[in-house]
Amino acid sequence: MISARMNRPIRVLLLSGATIAVAALAAACGTEKISVPSSDPTHSGAVLFSQRCAGCHTLSYAGTHGSASNARTREITNGPSFDQRCERPIDRVLYAIQNGGFSGAIMPQNIVVGQDAIAVAQFVAKYAGRQAPKQPGVTPCIAQPIGTLPAAVALAHATASTAASTGSPPTPAVTAAAIGAAAHRKSAKPKHR
Numbered sequence: 622m623i624s625a626r627m628n629r630p631i632r633v634l635l636l637s638g639a640t641i642a643v644a645a646l647a648a649a650c651g652t653e654k655i656s657v658p659s660s661d662p663t664h665s666g667a668v669l670f671s672q673r674c675a676g677c678h679t680l681s682y683a684g685t686h687g688s689a690s691n692a693r694t695r696e697i698t699n700g701p702s703f704d705q706r707c708e709r710p711i712d713r714v715l716y717a718i719q720n721g722g723f724s725g726a727i728m729p730q731n732i733v734v735g736q737d738a739i740a741v742a743q744f745v746a747k748y749a750g751r752q753a754p755k756q757p758g759v760t761p762c763i764a765q766p767i768g769t770l771p772a773a774v775a776l777a778h779a780t781a782s783t784a785a786s787t788g789s790p791p792t793p794a795v796t797a798a799a800i801g802a803a804a805h806r807k808s809a810k811p812k813h814r
């Protein structure tokens with residue numbers, strides 16, 4: 622019939638409309654809210670995390686869902702969910718960022734560097750592990766010490782922004798070379814930790 626033929630373009634239009642709607646919804650998933658208040662010194666770390674780490678890690682405080690939720694459909698690049706996994710102390714997180722996870726095999730190294738890496742590490746160390754199941758005899762993540770970063774790195778950070786929150790005074794004497802050297806020492810670490 623003629624009318625069936627005439628309807629076809631309309632059906633195609635409707636269908637592509639639906640596709641666009643689905644795409645818009647999918648895109649919205651990627652822009653889920655960061656729930657760390659902007660007054661929190663780790664807010665910038667949360668933003669960076671949502672931009673750089675979202676594809677492979679879940680951490681609801683940054684609105685990311687990159688970890689696998691089903692073992693049968695997981696992909697090799699799915700990293701641990703930081704809602705579940707405690708990531709303290711903080712120097713461990715920085716090490717993982719520099720090394721590419723602990724194995725160095727799947728996660729790329731140095732996705733964020735310098736101040737950005739420190740900011741992300743601070744955010745992850747603070748907010749990871751909050752949905753970990755409670756286990757008798759295991760100290761909840763939030764009660765575990767968050768630790769400190771190696772001196773040169775911590776000082777570099779203090780000069781950057783949050784001297785007040787870390788309690789260490791800004792030290793103008795810290796040079797980029799010193800920070801670079803510290804970063805180098807870190808990346809030369811042995812494989813296992």
Ligand code: HEC
Pocket residue numbers: 670673674675676677678697698699700701706707708713714717718721722723724725726727728729732733741742745
């Ligand atoms: C391409 C996917 C991918 C991206 C992007 C990625 N990761 Fe990973 N990450 C992984 C995988 C896979 C592992 C676990 C495997 C391993 O440790 O080698 C991991 C492990 C880690 C670990 C160690 C966790 C543990 O307890 O074993 C930390 C911390 C970490 N990632 C932080 C980050 C941060 C922060 C970012 C963003 C700057 C990031 N990752 C980006 C895939 C990724």
